[in-house]
Amino acid sequence: MSDVAAVEQFVKKYKTLKSEVAKVIIGQDEVVEQILISIFSGGHALLIGVPGLAKTLMVNTISKALGLEFKRIQFTPDLMPSDILGSEILDETRHFKFIKGPVFSNIILADEINRTPPKTQAALLEAMQERAVTVAGQHYKLQQPYFVLATQNPIEQEGTYPLPEAQLDRFMFAIHLDYPTFQEEVDVVKATTSDRQAEVNALFTAEEIIGFQHLIRRIPVADNVVEYAVRLVGKTRPNASEAATLVKQYIDWGAGPRASQNLILAAKTHAVLKGKFSPDMEDVQAVATGILRHRIIKNYKAEAEGISIEEIIKSLF
Known part of the structure; x- marks a missing residue:
């Protein structure tokens, strides 16, 4: 097939x-x-x-x-x-x-x-x-x-x-x-x-499930989508040059490379489930919150001001 x-x-x-x-x-x-x-x-x-x-x-x-x-x-x-x-x-x-x-x-x-x-x-x-x-x-x-x-x-x-x-x-x-x-x-x-x-x-x-897992791996991804995912993860690291303003203010630690890998894999699955044959930036954004939420560590200032991780992630888009 x-x-x-x-x-x-x-x-x-x-x-x-x-x-x-x-x-x-x-x-x-x-x-x-x-x-x-x-x-x-x-x-x-x-x-x-x-x-x-x-x-x-x-x-x-x-x-x-x-x-x-x-x-x-x-x-x-x-x-x-x-x-x-x-x-x-x-x-x-x-x-x-x-x-x-x-x-x-x-x-x-x-x-x-x-x-x-x-x-x-x-x-x-x-x-x-x-x-x-x-x-x-x-x-x-x-x-x-x-x-x-x-x-x-x-x-x-x-x-x-x-x-x-x-x-x-x-x-x-x-x-x-x-x-x-x-x-x-x-x-x-x-x-x-x-x-x-x-x-x-x-x-x-x-x-069948193993077959579908292999199918997801074979889904092609455009370079600009991979770069977008990596850049998105890079923005969560407070010491990185491209870090977002909210990140520098409220984050102690950002996400590691495993987040970038998972973003692309999940974006592929999300795209396929929507009947597409390749993921785009919207697919990356759709799965980003669930994938980044537990990989970003807020600082005391964020806790004190009641800033949520979800708000910070949304600001990265």
Whole structure:
């Protein structure tokens, strides 16, 4: 099949996928779109939102519709790396046998990732970056496609271990979930307090998803779009000559080169989902907030004056 036909097939399947997810998830269109862009670009996503906004249900529904295996890990202060990766045990023949942990799945929901100590966070880091884990000196490959979706509660900071910048950088998107609108909340309450259960059908196979991920990589990008993305990331660095005025005033640290790579990959996926065969600057702008939000560190002045990261990012356009 030619790439043009593959793009057309992808757009068709994506529309069906969105309506399948909408059977269970009411509203949150932008959030669902960003998660799916993340999956088809081969990245991971961090969901930030208060409890009760259906983060877990959303991930579960998306994994069902994608036909992928899904595991949920509830992060707690006493969670050990072996609880995630798996461990070696002595079997009845007195040989060591490796029992796989929940990390061996296609989609991992790392629930409240900032509740667990750095040692356990770091165990997930190798899995995210290398798509493999090392246990007792043995290297184990994880099945493809592999996708980590972590959630974080922004209000409770007691007894939490904030994710270090290096780990945040591993996430392609940081997605903020907002409260639903009045009408959406009415629909949610009606749907969740009745006896009717929506059935979600699996629309993809793992091989198809990997095929679409490769298709995204093959999408051509004009040089001026790549340069625009790199320049946009360069403007977030306060010490750079092209840094924006707001950045020099309110930012301590800007985004690194991984942001530029993710901008282009996500812009390609965004373009394809809109039926285009190559991304333009609008596609880069459409995905920029989710990709830059967690890679820019505000200074004390920005906190004091109530300047949000989103305002600073919008000023870069």
